[in-house]
Amino acid sequence: MSYTLRGRLESRLAALALPVLAAAALHQWWALELAGLMAAVGLALDLVYHRPIDYQPGWAAIPLGLLELGVVMALVDALGVRAPLRSAIVFYAGAWLWAQLLAHALLPLWRESWAEDGGELGARPTILAAGLLVLPFVGGGAVYWHNLPPLVRLSAGVHQGPLVLDRRVRLVGAPGAVVRGGIVIRHRDVTVSHVRVVGGDYGISVLGVRNVTLDHVTVERARLDGIHIRHASVRVHACTVDMRGVPQGQGIDVSYGMIQGENVVDRCTVIGGRDGIVMHASMGMLTHNNVSATTMTGISMVEMSMGSVAHNTVSGVRGIGILCGDHSMCDIDRNTVAGTRRDDAGGNKMRAGFGLEVEFESEAHVARNDLRANPRPLGVFLGATVDP
Amino acid sequence: MPRVAIVGGGLCGFVAYLTLRRAGIEDVTVFSPDADPAMTFRVRATAIRQTHMRSESDGHCLPTSFPGLAVRESLARRSVAPLVSSALDRYHATVGTFLAHVEEQRLRSGWSPVPLRIERICALDGGFDLGGRGVFEHVLVATGHPGLAVPEELRDDPRVVHAYEPHDYAESVCVVGAGLAAATEWRNASAAGARVTSVRRREPVQRPLNVPRPLLTKRGLVRFHRLADEARAAELHDLLAPSYPREAHVDVPVEAHVNGADQVIAATGFLRGYRHDPLLAPLVEEHELATVNGWIALAPDATVPALTDRGRTLALAGVAAQWAYPAADTLMGARYVAHGFARRCRTR
Numbered sequence A: 001m002s003y004t005l006r007g008r009l010e011s012r013l014a015a016l017a018l019p020v021l022a023a024a025a026l027h028q029w030w031a032l033e034l035a036g037l038m039a040a041v042g043l044a045l046d047l048v049y050h051r052p053i054d055y056q057p058g059w060a061a062i063p064l065g066l067l068e069l070g071v072v073m074a075l076v077d078a079l080g081v082r083a084p085l086r087s088a089i090v091f092y093a094g095a096w097l098w099a100q101l102l103a104h105a106l107l108p109l110w111r112e113s114w115a116e117d118g119g120e121l122g123a124r125p126t127i128l129a130a131g132l133l134v135l136p137f138v139g140g141g142a143v144y145w146h147n148l149p150p151l152v153r154l155s156a157g158v159h160q161g162p163l164v165l166d167r168r169v170r171l172v173g174a175p176g177a178v179v180r181g182g183i184v185i186r187h188r189d190v191t192v193s194h195v196r197v198v199g200g201d202y203g204i205s206v207l208g209v210r211n212v213t214l215d216h217v218t219v220e221r222a223r224l225d226g227i228h229i230r231h232a233s234v235r236v237h238a239c240t241v242d243m244r245g246v247p248q249g250q251g252i253d254v255s256y257g258m259i260q261g262e263n264v265v266d267r268c269t270v271i272g273g274r275d276g277i278v279m280h281a282s283m284g285m286l287t288h289n290n291v292s293a294t295t296m297t298g299i300s301m302v303e304m305s306m307g308s309v310a311h312n313t314v315s316g317v318r319g320i321g322i323l324c325g326d327h328s329m330c331d332i333d334r335n336t337v338a339g340t341r342r343d344d345a346g347g348n349k350m351r352a353g354f355g356l357e358v359e360f361e362s363e364a365h366v367a368r369n370d371l372r373a374n375p376r377p378l379g380v381f382l383g384a385t386v387d388p
Numbered sequence B: 001m002p003r004v005a006i007v008g009g010g011l012c013g014f015v016a017y018l019t020l021r022r023a024g025i026e027d028v029t030v031f032s033p034d035a036d037p038a039m040t041f042r043v044r045a046t047a048i049r050q051t052h053m054r055s056e057s058d059g060h061c062l063p064t065s066f067p068g069l070a071v072r073e074s075l076a077r078r079s080v081a082p083l084v085s086s087a088l089d090r091y092h093a094t095v096g097t098f099l100a101h102v103e104e105q106r107l108r109s110g111w112s113p114v115p116l117r118i119e120r121i122c123a124l125d126g127g128f129d130l131g132g133r134g135v136f137e138h139v140l141v142a143t144g145h146p147g148l149a150v151p152e153e154l155r156d157d158p159r160v161v162h163a164y165e166p167h168d169y170a171e172s173v174c175v176v177g178a179g180l181a182a183a184t185e186w187r188n189a190s191a192a193g194a195r196v197t198s199v200r201r202r203e204p205v206q207r208p209l210n211v212p213r214p215l216l217t218k219r220g221l222v223r224f225h226r227l228a229d230e231a232r233a234a235e236l237h238d239l240l241a242p243s244y245p246r247e248a249h250v251d252v253p254v255e256a257h258v259n260g261a262d263q264v265i266a267a268t269g270f271l272r273g274y275r276h277d278p279l280l281a282p283l284v285e286e287h288e289l290a291t292v293n294g295w296i297a298l299a300p301d302a303t304v305p306a307l308t309d310r311g312r313t314l315a316l317a318g319v320a321a322q323w324a325y326p327a328a329d330t331l332m333g334a335r336y337v338a339h340g341f342a343r344r345c346r347t348r
Helices: A005-025 A029-050 A058-079 A085-110 A123-147 B011-022 B039-047 B069-077 B081-087 B095-109 B180-191 B218-226 B229-239 B280-287 B331-347
Strands: A151-154 A157-160 A163-165 A169-173 A177-180 A183-185 A190-193 A196-198 A202-207 A212-215 A218-220 A225-230 A234-237 A240-242 A250-255 A262-266 A269-271 A275-280 A283-287 A290-292 A297-302 A306-310 A313-315 A320-325 A329-333 A336-338 A354-359 A363-367 A370-372 A376-381 A385-387 B004-007 B028-031 B121-124 B127-130 B138-141 B160-162 B172-176 B195-199 B263-266 B313-316
Touching: A005 A029, A005 A085, A005 A123, A029 A058, A029 A085, A029 A123, A058 A085, A058 B081, A183 A190, A196 A202, A202 A212, A202 A218, A225 A234, A225 A240, A250 A262, A250 A269, A275 A283, A275 A290, A290 A297, A297 A306, A297 A313, A320 A329, A336 A354, A354 A363, A354 A370, A376 A385, B004 B011, B004 B127, B011 B028, B011 B095, B011 B331, B039 B095, B069 B081, B069 B095, B121 B280, B127 B138, B138 B331, B172 B180, B180 B195, B313 B331
Parallel strands: A151 A169, A157 A177, A163 A183, A169 A190, A177 A196, A183 A202, A190 A212, A196 A218, A202 A225, A212 A234, A218 A240, A225 A250, A234 A262, A240 A269, A250 A275, A262 A283, A269 A290, A275 A297, A283 A306, A290 A313, A297 A320, A306 A329, A313 A336, A320 A354, A329 A363, A336 A370, A354 A376, A363 A385, B004 B028, B004 B138, B138 B313, B160 B263, B172 B195, B172 B263
Antiparallel strands: B121 B127
């Protein structure tokens, strides 16, 4: 088949309509997101294919299909679409088979001159296909919009806390919005963004709830933990926690969240305190964070926690840069740990300034970390194992 | 309901007939002295001992490209091999399969041409008079090749036989030409034990189909149709140079001139140009139709512009339509012309 550009795009639209409708019928966001990615990738690649492929033999559908699958799955990964791998591949394969059936049998049967016209369908069928394609996305968007928690804007200025959020809400601070005395979140589906919190025992507490997002929050001068997460599932993104002057405080403490699901802390900056980011008995990912000047550990994943510590920078901490301890399972990858200081004056050899430490029956996969100017780069203690 | 006629009952006419029937046009009159649409093809294929079609799965007579012969053969043989071959562009139906398909469609379609050769087409207001056999609003001329071409210098040589005429092989055979018929003769004569030499003016072009594939669809046709007349004629000249698929090639000695072989086979194709066609030549003269280098200048849908308007259509199929569709002498070409013709019949 020698497609015209218009023919490629129109035939693609026709082939995508059914999978998108099927995705909508599945009532799963991932399916709709996957179908959207398939549509975007397919249409974009059609523009790429047009010039170099002036004739496309039947067999070429297989390598092109695999190429598109690769691009789609890479985007699924990069964009964090929560599509189960096997289901996503089955969905893609079904859509691909449908496209082949359509191109090789149904369209040539339905429209006599389809092949001669280079795959062009004409205006009305294309509009219909595009309409069917767009409809689920518009519908999905409307449902998403409808289900968003109500938006509350926190005006600039100081608001006396503690502020307790016990219903679904998106709390968005205006520039200069400050909460004094902390925020407590006790309801699922809460987002707090662009808010500065000063003081309180805990700067922000999230207690026993799921689907909470803390986005671009700043915490200063909390007396115990900057961000205190208990038995919850939270995403913390681009936060700043300043614990300087609080020697026993923890920057971000994620604890006992194992049965609530995954926690993510990414692109946060933590300065000072005893521990920078600590995870107890929880599951999650700690990535792209910057931790410095702590007095006990930079980042620690302990007490049967499971997760990934990757792309973080830890500098100038005392004792241990990154710790995987107490029966935890850690994937420690591509972190930079520099300038750790010794803290073994009292005889505790496990605090001799290790860049990475794995201890007490923990299992760690350690790879591609940059460990500079640490008294000891790696320590493994008490039955722990490291898989390089 | 407009009156619709097809002049010529060969494969092109047959494809057009089936296409019109599928388009819902029941009243189609076909004029052809032969009742068998595959008769001419059969004679020529037999003459060159052709075993497989050059065309691929969609080289069939039906109005839609699907299901093609590969699908049908897969179903008949209960094997996916033909489908896989088709996906790899390696499927070529046997001549027997193709002829059986034509016969099946002939019997199924109610094909029954008026057994007449139309000698003259006369344009009238709102239609065409076909040799006094009636006036038709829409006429498709599908009269096929106007005759076999034999080089002037060989015309009186008693050793000469045209490739498309029945023949056996002598002990030494000189094959003139460089197309698929010539390649087939090289192979067959060699297999028969003859000493074979080839005389050709140019090195053979090796390509799978008659024309490059993009020219079978709008992708290549849009550019082709935009060419100015002289440029299009020149491109057509190049495109229609003799060619055959790579797998048909056989190495045989090449000579510059016809030698003293016992037999000379003229694998030199067909006469070209409307002037050789007894139906088209007077039509061009009477209506002063636009021509370019022996081609009648057709519209992209293979209609004759000067004789086509809102109320009537005169379209050409087969070799005469190559001005509009370079592969018009193939089954895909027949289908292309038939689709355009059916659209005009349906909407006017």
